[in-house]
Amino acid sequence: MARVVLSFVPVIKDSLRLSWSIRTMSVHRVLAESILREQRRPLSAREIVESARASGRLRDGFGGQSPARSMDARLSESIRNAGSEGTFVRHSPGRFFLRELLADPDLPAAFRRTYSPAQRAKQKEPRLVMAARSFLEIDGLIPPREVLALVDTDNMQFRDPTEALPPDVLAVWAFVIVTGGGRLLTFRKSSKRGTRRKALGFSAPVTRDDPTLFDRDSLGIVERGLRTIRVSLGPTSFTVEGHGTAVAKLDGFIVSRTGGRPILLAIIRFETGDHTAPFSRRHGITDLRLEDTANVSNGMHLLDPQAEEVFRALTGAGLADFDSLETFGSPKS
Missing domain, CATH: 3.90.79.10 (Nucleoside Triphosphate Pyrophosphohydrolase)
Structure with a gap:
């Protein structure tokens, strides 16, 4: 019986790790979505984090030692996984925006463009x-x-x-x-x-x-x-x-x-x-x-x-x- 219980330990650890990853990604996404909707302009991960800190919404320990790098990684992962149905888009190298705002005619056309990995690969x-x-x-x-x-x-x-x-x-x-x-x-x-x-x-x-x-x-x-x-x-x-x-x-x-x-x-x-x-x-x-x-x-x-x-x-x-x-x-x- 003990052997059976022990065999589930790695599975439990993996499940906890996955749950923590999803929860962390969700926190980053909610925070970024809120900041971008308020600012109504494309921002870098660092600008999102700094804006959140200035408004008092950034908790101590958020993102570890490199919160901007963590934010960039989470948003990039969200764009990669969600594709054309996702909340976020890449506006230009290192800058993010909300998909819903791309159709807003009140925003400058320069804000409403997107940037794809194919373009990035072509440039290089x-x-x-x-x-x-x-x-x-x-x-x-x-x-x-x-x-x-x-x-x-x-x-x-x-x-x-x-x-x-x-x-x-x-x-x-x-x-x-x-x-x-x-x-x-x-x-x-x-x-x-x-x-x-x-x-x-x-x-x-x-x-x-x-x-x-x-x-x-x-x-x-x-x-x-x-x-x-x-x-x-x-x-x-x-x-x-x-x-x-x-x-x-x-x-x-x-x-x-x-x-x-x-x-x-x-x-x-x-x-x-x-x-x-x-x-x-x-x-x-x-x-x-x-x-x-x-x-x-x-x-x-x-x-x-x-x-x-x-x-x-x-x-x-x-x-x-x-x-x-x-x-x-x-x-x-």
Whole structure:
């Protein structure tokens, strides 16, 4: 009989430990919910604890020696376990808010955004960089073969995006333009300051997650371009099957100097194959239209700096005729 009783001791201990954990989590949640509802703005775990202490609601010994760290852990665990049905949301790295307040129109829009683990992982994803000393003085389009010849060398690497880069090492970005029927897609991006100047392409940094079986020779540069337009224009705008051969082409590279620190911009041309395809509107993108090259050239003053930089490079290389997918440096028929 004694043996049977003793066999239940670990179970009792585990049950007590679980009960204590649930009770502790509940205390943290109730306290955080109360503070966030009163403050009506996203707060860090430390700010929640300090506000609770200032209002006299923080008991002695709450959270052990690190109450802020304990609060952060409990709220993070609550968000992870409850998912989209939970009381709390992560507003930004290290800051929390109440889900119920996301729909409150009286709060600033900046308070009502959320931040997901996928975004956090993407920010930390190593990005493609290149030692580009030999290209820094080139103003025009650089043939793809001259850059891609360095893929298997130490000149091209994936590095932590927070790492400071030497002046001659440039981050590699994909810049994809969309063409159809010999015309070029132009658009505008709206912002709080109003509608911006006309843009020609969609850009994003190339990361370690981008290379696929079909795009390893270019370290995922073309694939990054295609992913970017799918996100920007919607998955129904284009058919991307077979993009490794006839749909998307890498026209070349330029050293872009319009955004402060120079970057190596890979210019990718994507032919829709449907000249009247309806384009989706996402992320504040407006005024989408397919324009003749002559119209774009005559309205150069309407382009944003990077769009003008790219268009001049393509024109200088004889690639502003979008009737074909011939790339810079390829034999002319």
